[in-house]
Amino acid sequence: MKRTAWPASLALTLLATLAAAPAPEVSGPELARRLGCWACHSLPGQGEQKGSSLDNIGARLSPEDLQAILTHPRSRLPQAKMPSYAHLRPWEMRALVDYLLGLKR
């Protein structure tokens, strides 16, 4: 029986498509909601008011600081019971940091 080659070529086409795909559009506010930031933090009118406020965080921390805190919270805040978000895709991290930087009064 002749074996057809299409499954292999189909897989290659799929891989090529995935590799060429641009980073998906992600929204910072949507990420923050999905990742559960508001279980511990607040903004005026958002999140647990007992949590620490991220109001004006964009004016207080640099992009580098924000990324360091999100990746390894304990590196900057040894006592903080905050989960690491090191698993985020690079574009998700960018979208989240951009969003936080925009939180300025």
Ligand code: HEC
């Ligand atoms: C389980 C609780 C928890 C979750 C979930 C959490 N954090 Fe935190 N976060 C903390 C704690 C605790 C601190 C350290 C002290 C503080 O600011 O309250 C902190 C600190 C921070 C700081 C530094 C604040 C400052 O004033 O210097 C930032 C920025 C931050 N978190 C952002 C986030 C973002 C964005 C998310 C979601 C992706 C998130 N956190 C999720 C608990 C949490």
